[in-house]
Amino acid sequence: MSTLRTDALEGVDAKNSITIVAGSGNVVTTPIQKGLIKGFCVLFRQSDGVSGDTFNLSSVVDAAPGRLDYTHANPYIANDGYIAIPNDGNYGHAMIAPQDLTTTTAQQFSFNDSHGVQDSVHQAAFAGDLA
Amino acid sequence: MATLKTNTLTGTSTAGSIAVTGEGNSTTTNLQQGLCKCWVNYTGITTTAERDGFNVSSVNDITTGQTTVNINNNMANANYSGYYYTNADSGTAYTNFSNLHAGGFGSFETGLFKHNAYNASSDVDSFQNLSGIFGDLA
Secondary structure (H helix, E strand, C coil), rough: CCCCCCCEEEEECCEEEEEEEECCCCCCCCHHHHEEEEEEEEEEECCCCCEECCEEEEEEEEECCCEEEECCCCEEECCCCEEEEECCCCCCCEEEEECCCCCCEEEEECCCCCCCCCCEEEEEEEEEEEE | CEEEEECCCCCCCCCCCCCCCCCCCCCCCEEECCCCEEEEEECCCCCCEEEEEEEEEEEEECCCCCEEECCCCCCCCCCCCEEEEEEECCCCCCCCCCCCCEEEEEEEEECEEEEEEEECCCCCCCEEEEEEECCCCC
């Protein structure tokens, strides 16, 4: 096994594009940058404000009952130019909805069984194109 | 800081396998396995249309609330994993979502996957559809 040591990767022809052989047949390639998760929030518990590890989020704010506002540290290339992957960390008791994906912010709502907003434990990941 | 400039990375022992050291500096993870292989953000309102995506050749309206996402570079098999969120509401404002909504995968195939948006009473063409898949490329 050979080991290549570096601190950063950069494309030569295009700085933002490096392909990697990734297919099970060892032939098909995929661009690394396109496939990376660009941000995440391990958890934010609204009941007491306890938060877990985050990546590429400058702030996670309890904005209202059942609503969390994320601010991305490094912005995305366009509104709706990425996806949010939400999850309810409270044993799946609440339904979680991501909304309003702008280049710099995203909202996440949680609902109870009666379909009203309700505080919960929010988790999320983000994938897509950075600016 | 050292910066490696290259256009392509290929494993030496196995072309499709490169290990990278984890954040805690004690374990490694597989770079290829950790990449999202396809993601898409689309609307199902009026005309089903992709807003942005990666490794998607097209999104096709099957019928009300049902959509096919065609993959550009196929997956190795149908046993991959995915995530799908829909607001299950035809309203075009971001604050429009059915609080009864549910979204699910209709099927996984090597060259496509299907979505079904449901609002507790019927399938519904939806404004917000976010999805990504993880697994092995062909």
